[in-house]
Amino acid sequence: MWRQGGPPQPTQSAFSTIYRYTFLARSKFYSWKYLSWLILLVAATNVICVGGKRRAFGIFVAALHGAYNETSMSELNWIGDSYASLGFFLMPFVTTAIIRFKRPYRFTMLLAGITIFLSCLTSSVVPNPGFLFLTHTVLHGVGSALVLCATSLITGDYFDKNHRFHVLATAFVSGGPYGVLIFGPLFSTWIHHHGWQNAFVYSAFLFLFVNLLGAITFLPRDVFEYNQMSGLTDEEATEDGRSYQDTGKSSAGQSVELEPRASGGRGWAFCSLDHINQNPQVIIWGVERLIHNVVIYGLLMNLTAYVTQALNDSLIKGAYVNLYFGLGESIVFTLGALTGDKIRGHLSFVYLVGACFAAVFLLILQRSYANIDVVYVLAGFTGAAVGVGNTFLYATAEEVMLVHGSIAFPMTKMIAGIGMLIAPIFSGLIIDHYGFRGFFVSMAICVCLRVILLSAIYLILRRKKHDAKKTAENVKRDESIVYSTKISKFPAEVITEEEVCNLEMHSNGYFGQMN
Known part of the structure; x- marks a missing residue:
């Protein structure tokens, strides 16, 4: 569009404007300093839902037994336990797949939401309990594994061992008893007033909503290796870890990996x-x-x-x-x-x-x-x-x-x-x-x-801690002897103060790395 009496001004379409504002909002959201805590909240909510359905599924079993009384309770109980058991059993394999595909956490949660949604919908229309092995045990088991692996991995990334709340954060994605306190009364109400078929349908939409929250918020981050920096003392290494948490940038120092991890050279969980x-x-x-x-x-x-x-x-x-x-x-x-x-x-x-x-x-x-x-x-x-x-x-x-x-x-x-x-x-x-x-x-x-x-x-x-401590003390004593030998080779008046400081810094840096 041309302005009268001036140079031409290009116009922007409504779609371009919407895209620009959406991109700015997205960038601002993913740079929010409290994003890690929001991710933890969403991850814990997903784990509570998965665990709550697992522990409260006995209510569905009672309703299914009333509808299909020719099926024994032991068979129905097995259906209730087997889907959770399958989900747990698949976790090392799903974790390996997520890591090998470069940690697509949001896609994983989207896939989990679709899988569990289909599982609950198809379970609501089964003609007999035998079909629940496919619709519930297999589909819901795979979906549960996707949820549990994505939530544990992303929580471990954002709340690593250098984080002061590592145990607190990982505890809430380890599973817990809260779900049964919520889903027990909820499932009872749904089944009592609307029947077990509709309860499955309501569960489908509930899980889809919660999983989609993870599909939106689970932004991967560069994993900070659990290490200590060469040439730094323990205190300096800790400060480096804290600065990483604040800035999201890894240190340029040379790092030494201290423990095996699934993303290491083997690539298996x-x-x-x-x-x-x-x-x-x-x-x-x-x-x-x-x-x-x-x-x-x-x-x-x-x-x-x-x-x-x-x-x-x-x-x-x-x-x-x-x-x-x-x-x-x-x-x-x-x-x-x-x-x-x-x-x-x-x-x-x-x-x-x-x-x-x-x-x-x-x-x-x-x-x-x-x-x-x-x-x-x-x-x-x-x-x-x-x-x-x-x-x-x-x-x-x-x-x-x-x-x-x-x-x-x-x-x-x-x-x-x-x-x-x-x-x-x-x-x-x-x-x-x-x-x-x-x-x-x-x-x-x-x-x-x-x-x-x-x-x-x-x-x-x-015993392992005692042996490691003893080994570290022996190494430190040996290095002290080497340091003393270097000092004794030169007359005191020849060694400058700067040279002594350099030797001390080298020794302290080595000791900090060993500790």
């Missing part, structure tokens, strides 16, 4: 055989995680059934025991997340203490299980004690396995998935042959085994 051979606590940790998940899911599945049976099939009163169990677990989970950063390096010992208390409560429970009032009280304490084994799981797995969380967390969850599959079979066989007393005795024995395994892990890690 698994420990190498050499690492496992040098660290026997990795195998012990895997066995302990297997037993822990057999215990916690065995209790979640059978406490309600036992109390309901004892109260003459009063399902509402029977469900209270799971609520108390979840409340105890939630309280401990929250306290652990808030205090975990203050006890870094001792998280495995906290797991050991929790297992000891869980063993005590279960030993009491197996003697007094006939008294329902005692069961109600002990359910809360047992949930709290057993729940310690799920608190700050990401950071604890790192400390125990001595690898980065991108390897430790998926491998730990993979073992959890196997434990979830074993739990219904194991607990069902025990109850069928020995009754509920035998079930509570078996759970107590399993937790006592956890105490033994966690004690072994703690002793191995303590």
Whole structure:
């Protein structure tokens, strides 16, 4: 368009204007200094939704059993557990794929949203429960794996080990008990008023909305290697890490990687055989995680059934025991997340203490299980004690396995998935042959085994820390001898003050790197 009496002025189309303002808004949003906390909030919300549906799926099972009463409860329970188990089992493989494709977190969340949306919609129209294996177990299992891997990886990127809230942030994407407190009442209301088919439809849109929030906000960042800089003291290296968090720019200093990670040369979210051979606590940790998940899911599945049976099939009163169990677990989970950063390096010992208390409560429970009032009280304490084994799981797995969380967390969850599959079979066989007393005795024995395994892990890690400290002291002493030898070669009057400072800086830099 031409202005009268002046040079020609080009006009912009409405689409160009919209694009320009959209681009500016997008750039401003992704440079927001609180973006990392927003990402954590969205990631935690996604994990709560996935975990809440997993733990509260028993409500769907009851409704499905009413609609398809020719299908046994054990088959329906297996459908409910198998999708979560598949999701956990696939985590190392999905993590590997995400890293090899250059961390497309937003696309991963979009794909997860579409997969879970289709899963819930198709599950609402199945002609018989057999189709749920495809529509729910497979589709929802894959979608859950995508969500859990994307949320854990991006949280580990933004809240790395140099971040002061590393344990707090990773705790909320490790899974937790909050979901059952929300989705239990929500699913009950939906199913009671609208039926289980519509409840699946509502779940589809809820998951799609939450996953799309991740597809919008999960901006990848350059991963800051967990390292110390050559020539810097510990304090300077820490300051360098903090400046990186503030500016988003990595240091130009030469870095030395301290631990294996999934994005390393191997590119797989698994420990190498050499690492496992040098660290026997990795195998012990895997066995302990297997037993822990057999215990916690065995209790979640059978406490309600036992109390309901004892109260003459009063399902509402029977469900209270799971609520108390979840409340105890939630309280401990929250306290652990808030205090975990203050006890870094001792998280495995906290797991050991929790297992000891869980063993005590279960030993009491197996003697007094006939008294329902005692069961109600002990359910809360047992949930709290057993729940310690799920608190700050990401950071604890790192400390125990001595690898980065991108390897430790998926491998730990993979073992959890196997434990979830074993739990219904194991607990069902025990109850069928020995009754509920035998079930509570078996759970107590399993937790006592956890105490033994966690004690072994703690002793191995303590020995490794002692050996590493002794080695560092020997190296430091040897370097001091070398430094003294260099000084003694020259007369005192020949060495200038600048030369002495240079030697001291070299020595301090080397010591800082070793520490």
